[in-house]
Amino acid sequence: MKKVIDNNNKNNNNNKKSSNLLLVVIGIVVILGLIFLVSFMVSEAEEKRDFEDVSISISATSLxxxxxxxADSNGYFLEEGVNVEIKGYSAGKFAFQAMLDDEVDxxxxxxxxxxxxxxxRNDFMTFTTIVNSADHVKVLTRKxxxxxxxxxxxxKIVATTKGTTAHFSMITFFVFNxxxxxxxxxxxxxxxEMVEAIKSKQVDVIFTWxxxxxxxxxxLGEEANLLPNDYGYSATFNLASKTDLISEHPEVFEKIIRALFKAEKFVKQNKQESIEIVAVAVNGTKQDIEELWANYNFNVVLDHSLLLTLEDEARWYVENNLTDAKEVPNYLDYIHLNTLEKVKPEAIGIIR
Incomplete structure (x- = not known):
């Protein structure tokens, strides 16, 4: 009888141990599940918090x-934690005005x-140059x-797009000649509208990019006649934003710069792939873009030549009474150096 009781006690103890062990296992599983869930939620929240939405306006008809x-096609912006929306405009002046009007960043x-x-106005700054070219704008006529x-x-009847690089290039061309x-x-x-205008003989000459x-x-085929355009002007294309936006979100602009440096490196190492990407983006042919490619220097920099160019152009505007201003602005107030300097100091060539 005692053996039966002892056996029953042993069985009860074993059952209790099994139950306790099961509860411990369940508890561990629940705790691990909660830890995983919390970690996932925190990770997801951090990812969302670090991911910035940025809109960039561009000249959609230009290289x-x-x-x-x-940078967009290769996912470099996303790699840096920036979700970029690109908005195309028919000319750079409209893209720039969209930023000034707070339609884009x-x-x-x-x-x-x-x-x-x-x-x-003095509420904007450029924070990098992304390309320069002495052959971007050209002069075309018919024989x-x-x-x-x-x-x-x-x-003659001459066409250009007023208020753009083409317009300024035309003015420079006229002065030079x-x-x-x-x-x-x-x-x-x-x-x-330029191609149809010169083909249909609405105009005699086009100054465009x-x-x-x-x-x-x-x-035009054999009727096309390209005039020499070696008049000393090299166009720069830059990125600009509102001054307060740059000051309030420096980390976002650093991410943009890093993505552009990746794109610059890709261009240097992958010419054909770069041409294909740009041809699709500007609705051009690979043959045309490849023929033009050597005319452009794709570099993320802030050279001293930019400062000198701005000063020379402003001086010309003042001297020719194209503005009510009587003095040339201090363009160091319009060039933001800190972001590019932080990411890649050697890309800064401006002497302060």
Whole structure:
């Protein structure tokens, strides 16, 4: 009888131990599950918190934003924790105005537009150059116009897009060749209207940027006549934003810069793939973009030449009474150095 009782006690003890062990296992599983869930939620929250939404306006008809297209296509912005929305405009001046109107966070902008707006306001800064080119804007005419050299432009109908790099290049071309704007009839056209305008003989000459020129050349065939444009102007394309936005979110602009450096490296190491990406982005052919590629220097920098260019252009505006301003602004107030300097100090060439 005692043995039976002892056996029963042993069984009860074993059952209790099994139950306790099961509870411990369940408890451990529950705790581990909770830890995993909390870790996942925290990780997800951190990912969402670190992921920044940024809008960038660009000139959709130009090769100049190539680094932006490549950084976006290759996922470099996302790698840096930035979700970029690219908004295309028919010309850089409209892209820049969209930023000034708070429609986007960052804009691509040429140096002439920085100068023009610097006479009106001081709430924006450029924080990097992304490309420069002395052959971005060109002068195209038809052979039947009889235009062989710049002097032949007198009395002709000339088209450009006012308030853009093309417009400033045209003015520089005229000054360099001792011409006056009064010597021609000037027509303001959108970049996308240039090819048809010169083909249909609505105008005699177009001053516009690539790839519009090469498209017009293809359309005109043997009738196309490209005038020399070696008049000493090299266009820069830059990124600009509101000053307070740069100050309040420096880490976001650092991420943008790092992504662009990745794109710059990719361009140097993968020419053909870069050309393919840009051809799709600007709705051009691979053949056209490849022919133009060598005309562009895709570098993320802030060179001293930018400062000198802005000063020279502003001085020209003042001297020719194209602005009410009587003095040239201090363009160091319009160039933000800290972000680029923090990411890559050697990319800064501006002497302060």
């Amino acid at each position: 100049l934003p190539a680094l932006i297209h490549i 960052i804009a691509t902008v040429s140096d002439p537009n920085i100068v023009v707006k610097s006479f009106e 039947d116009t009889g235009i062989v050299n710049p002097a032949d432009l007198k009395g 001792s011409l006056s704007l009064d010597d021609v009839e000037l027509i303001d056209l959108k970049p996308g 690539e790839p519009n020129i090469i498209k017009a050349q293809r359309s």
